[in-house]
Amino acid sequence: MIAIIDYGMGNLRSVQKGFEKVGFEAVVTADPKMVLEADKVVLPGVGAFRDCMHNLEHGGFVEPLLKVIGEGRPFLGICLGLQLLFTESEEFGLHQGLGVIPGRVVRFPEGMIENNEKLAVPHMGWNQISFHNRAPVFAGIEEGANVYFVHSFYVKPEDESVVATTTTYGIDFCSAIWKDNIVATQFHPEKSQQIGLKILKNFGEMK
């Protein structure tokens, strides 16, 4: 069973519907015990890093999450669910994350220019992914595929070998990571139409 963690801050229903559309039942759960029983875990996230970490801690999810990740069960992080894997985030001060992937979450620089236009932050809309490491979850996805973003911060892994894709928005930033059983995307597969559904389907098929 795929468990989608409900810690009060995610677009859970659209993630669950995405899995259903590609034939996988996913359970939205606020019960940490369900995470421990899941075959695969999905950590979505919309909102501020510090609030999410607070909710994860108070919901009793931190230990179960670290356990299932450590045991090698497939894990998919989405947006904030990617950022929370990191050591710390600079969003609204400096806040500790789960520390699964060493590195920092930082804000896009001010005043980015692309094609003579000032780029707004948050980065909101469709943009392309360029592959660096072909995680199985990206099977059948073309170089330059369009996916949907809504974020002001991005992750900077200390070990760049975990970078699965990058995207250009004023700067080239890490838009997905892959390390062993862990895959996490800055973009929203559940908002990325057919490409996103293919990613969810590939995740559902992971062993």
Ligand SMILES: NC(=O)CC[C@H](N)C(=O)O
């Ligand atoms: N959509 C979001 O919740 C974005 C996550 C994070 N607050 C960021 O701005 O990067």
